[in-house]
Amino acid sequence: MAFTRIKGTQDFLDLSLYNFFIKKAKDHMRLYHFSEIATPLIEPVELFQRSLGEQSDIISKEMFLIASGENKEEHICLRPEGTAPAVRAFIENNIQQTPWKVFLYGPMFRYERPQKGRYRQFQQFSMEVIGSAAIAQDAQFIKMLERLFHETLHFNNFTIDLNFLGCLDDRIVYRDVLYQFLTSPKAADICETCKVRREKNIMRVFDCKSPVCQEIYKNAPYIADHLCSDCASEWQELQDELDLLSVSFSYRPSLVRGLDYYSKTVFEFSSGLLGAQNAFCGGGRYDMLAKELGAKEDQPSIGAAIGIERLLLLLEIMKDHLPIEQEPALHLIIPLGAEQKKLGLLLADELQAQGLVADILLEGASVKSMMREANKMGAAYCLLLGEDEQKTGTITVKNMVTGAQESVAQIDVVSYLKK
Ligand SMILES: [Zn+2]
Numbered sequence: 001m002a003f004t005r006i007k008g009t010q011d012f013l014d015l016s017l018y019n020f021f022i023k024k025a026k027d028h029m030r031l032y033h034f035s036e037i038a039t040p041l042i043e044p045v046e047l048f049q050r051s052l053g054e055q056s057d058i059i060s061k062e063m064f065l066i067a068s069g070e071n072k073e074e075h076i077c078l079r080p081e082g083t084a085p086a087v088r089a090f091i092e093n094n095i096q097q098t099p100w101k102v103f104l105y106g107p108m109f110r111y112e113r114p115q116k117g118r119y120r121q122f123q124q125f126s127m128e129v130i131g132s133a134a135i136a137q138d139a140q141f142i143k144m145l146e147r148l149f150h151e152t153l154h155f156n157n158f159t160i161d162l163n164f165l166g167c168l169d170d171r172i173v174y175r176d177v178l179y180q181f182l183t184s185p186k187a188a189d190i191c192e193t194c195k196v197r198r199e200k201n202i203m204r205v206f207d208c209k210s211p212v213c214q215e216i217y218k219n220a221p222y223i224a225d226h227l228c229s230d231c232a233s234e235w236q237e238l239q240d241e242l243d244l245l246s247v248s249f250s251y252r253p254s255l256v257r258g259l260d261y262y263s264k265t266v267f268e269f270s271s272g273l274l275g276a277q278n279a280f281c282g283g284g285r286y287d288m289l290a291k292e293l294g295a296k297e298d299q300p301s302i303g304a305a306i307g308i309e310r311l312l313l314l315l316e317i318m319k320d321h322l323p324i325e326q327e328p329a330l331h332l333i334i335p336l337g338a339e340q341k342k343l344g345l346l347l348a349d350e351l352q353a354q355g356l357v358a359d360i361l362l363e364g365a366s367v368k369s370m371m372r373e374a375n376k377m378g379a380a381y382c383l384l385l386g387e388d389e390q391k392t393g394t395i396t397v398k399n400m401v402t403g404a405q406e407s408v409a410q411i412d413v414v415s416y417l418k419k
Pocket residue numbers: 166167168169170227228229230231232
């Protein structure tokens with residue numbers, strides 16, 4: 001019986017685009033004074049129950065749970081996202097220097113019914129600024145992402161949607177206003193899911209995919225119109241500073257994002273090239289989360305996550321225009337007879353020790369079939385070792401692009417190849 005992958009997972013056989021993105025993103029984050037951290041893939045279930053909220057889709061149906069121990073008494077989960085673990089690490093390691101600017105990346109997990117473009121194991125690159133209340137931080141953060149996508153990765157077709165969710169007090173007031181609207185005759189035709197959300201997680205109604213609901217919500221009251229005076233001036237400040245930094249954005253009043261912990265700034269980067277699931281990066285401010293997770297003091301923060309799979313779809317489209325590093329030239333050593341194998345091994349060892357990419361063909365029926373194999377392997381140079389070469393201490397070097405062939409003394413071959 002042959003084995004198959006777990007549903008909703010992938011094998012990656014060509015990581016060139018992935019590595020390209022990770023390198024660019026890391027370099028970019030360092031420009032903005034972020035440092036890399038890594039947290040475990042497994043975390044306590046309660047960390048996410050507390051941070052994401054019991055009513056979020058992730059907690060109610062998508063957690064990847066593991067029960068371990070003799071009596072399955074230990075409940076851990078595979079991390080569904082990177083923000084709560086970063087905040088946990090901030091608190092647990094007693095970080096004093098704020099703002100703490102960090103990024104992490106790697107696999108995240110959700111136990112959901114696999115569907116196109118959705119994976120049980122997927123990759124995120126997430127970044128956080130923990131311990132800063134200044135709204136100018138948000139403007140700089142959004143600019144940092146915009147520059148990553150626009151200037152570093154050369155994306156042209158994306159939009160930035162922005163909304164402002166206010167503080168906790170604003171949300172308490174607004175929830176009542178929204179509830180009144182959703183129970184009024186104007187909203188009589190909302191779908192059943194939205195009726196459940198209205199009672200349990202009211203702001204999520206705006207995430208509804210139904211066109212009927214979306215039409216109704218065009219007339220809904222929006223939170224950005226119900227901000228306290230402090231929040232209203234911060235919302236204005238954010239827009240002014242984004243203008244100052246030449247970031248174009250659209251105000252999308254229905255943008256709430258699915259997670260409980262967001263407050264004030266929320267944003268999403270989307271591309272029309274991605275179809276229905278078009279957001280490839282999203283984030284926002286989470287001023288209350290650190291205290292919720294056990295910090296002694298409030299640590300106002302902002303963070304974002306990039307969905308790497310979706311981002312790679314965008315990179316794939318423009319692959320030919322990206323400065324992706326070429327694989328270094330392959331030097332393929334071909335011993336023509338059994339007697340030359342030992343010499344071939346030594347020669348390969350010498351090339352590798354000198355920093356040249358080398359491989360050796362240890363099987364092959366004839367010179368012809370070995371040369372065919374060399375072509376398939378994409379060798380830049382073939383180093384042929386036959387009886388004559390062995391006797392004379394030379395090696396025949398064949399340039400596979402030009403076809404030119406030259407006899408080189410074995411002791412000179414490394415310097416010949418390096419020049
Ligand atoms: Zn407020």
